[in-house]
Amino acid sequence: MKKTILGLLISVMLVMSASLVMAAKPTSFDSNGVEKGWEKTECTRIQDGGLLDSAGNHISVGYDEFGYNYQAHMFNGRYCDYDRVIDGDYCDVNLIMKWSDTWLANTDCNNDSKLDRGYSCDSENASSSACEGAWLTNHQSGTNPDGTKWTYFVKIVYPSGGVVDVNPVDGIDDNTGGLIIWGSYVRIQQISNDPSVPEHGNVFSVTPAGFGYYFEVDAPIPQPTEPTIEPTSGYVGDAFTLVDPQGRMQQGDLAVFYIEATDPAAGSPATDVTISADNTTLTGKVPGDLGRGSYFVSVRPTQTADSRFGDLQFQVQ
Numbered sequence: 001m002k003k004t005i006l007g008l009l010i011s012v013m014l015v016m017s018a019s020l021v022m023a024a025k026p027t028s029f030d031s032n033g034v035e036k037g038w039e040k041t042e043c044t045r046i047q048d049g050g051l052l053d054s055a056g057n058h059i060s061v062g063y064d065e066f067g068y069n070y071q072a073h074m075f076n077g078r079y080c081d082y083d084r085v086i087d088g089d090y091c092d093v094n095l096i097m098k099w100s101d102t103w104l105a106n107t108d109c110n111n112d113s114k115l116d117r118g119y120s121c122d123s124e125n126a127s128s129s130a131c132e133g134a135w136l137t138n139h140q141s142g143t144n145p146d147g148t149k150w151t152y153f154v155k156i157v158y159p160s161g162g163v164v165d166v167n168p169v170d171g172i173d174d175n176t177g178g179l180i181i182w183g184s185y186v187r188i189q190q191i192s193n194d195p196s197v198p199e200h201g202n203v204f205s206v207t208p209a210g211f212g213y214y215f216e217v218d219a220p221i222p223q224p225t226e227p228t229i230e231p232t233s234g235y236v237g238d239a240f241t242l243v244d245p246q247g248r249m250q251q252g253d254l255a256v257f258y259i260e261a262t263d264p265a266a267g268s269p270a271t272d273v274t275i276s277a278d279n280t281t282l283t284g285k286v287p288g289d290l291g292r293g294s295y296f297v298s299v300r301p302t303q304t305a306d307s308r309f310g311d312l313q314f315q316v317q
């Protein structure tokens with residue numbers, strides 16, 4: 001599919017200029033008296049002015065005519081305009097890109113009049129996004145010849161420690177399992193919805209695909225937190241607390257304990273169950289008729305209904 005190929009080609013265009021000269025004081029010199037170190041100066045922000053694109057146009061805060069909003073780390077426009085030249089191929093494809101500050105910052109801190117890339121890895125050159133904490137997403141959409149709509153989403157990251165493709169040499173990063181792109185990056189997730197193919201949902205992802213797994217900071221999309229139960233073991237009659245940060249429980253739900261690999265509908269509901277008003281917290285007591293063993297706890301509206309979310313393990317002593 002064309003859109004898949006497009007997805008592989010897109011990157012954020014580098015903003016460049018050589019016009020802004022910063023008044024940085026030299027702090028060290030080589031044996032010939034040539035400056036080799038400069039005082040750290042304030043970073044130049046877009047709103048300070050002076051940062052230019054490759055065509056010599058000033059960039060400013062907000063969206064430009066192409067669809068870039070460098071201040072917001074976003075592009076929202078036509079695919080054909082991502083190269084900062086209006087028109088071209090695939091103008092009927094909508095494109096949204098987002099990127100981390102490590103991928104392309106909204107400041108110039110090394111005073112070369114370009115927005116920085118990978119500043120935390122190379123504060124002197126700051127010209128390569130191949131740096132831990134760099135990520136980019138593409139979200140493309142369009143209309144097929146038959147009138148149906150398609151969407152395509154891809155998450156690209158710089159993997160911690162860099163790409164390794166040695167064993168086996170197969171274009172897949174040995175550490176993350178992600179598909180290697182542009183030599184230094186991996187695609188950790190691709191989602192396609194296209195009735196003409198057909199494709200519906202996840203076509204590829206490493207596990208887990210959330211950015212939060214790869215980077216402790218700078219995660220753009222908070223991943224929903226899965227439910228927990230505390231404690232995870234105890235005696236019959238013991239109190240327990242089950243928390244679903246997503247608030248998917250409903251008043252009146254049951255917390256059914258059942259032995260692994262048996263039918264939950266034949267399990268035993270917890271006693272003294274109460275659910276908080278915000279539907280995030282269920283408290284109850286381990287049912288009194290359970291023997292020792294490994295159980296699962298299913299939160300469900302009725303004994304025979306589906307679980308609200310993934311069942312949780314509990315060990316009865």
Ligand SMILES: [Ca+2]
Pocket residue numbers: 080081082083084085086087088089
């Ligand atoms: Ca173009």
Ligand SMILES: [Ca+2]
Pocket residue numbers: 107108109110111112113114115116117126
């Ligand atoms: Ca720079």
Ligand SMILES: [Ca+2]
Pocket residue numbers: 164165166167168169170171172173174
């Ligand atoms: Ca490999």
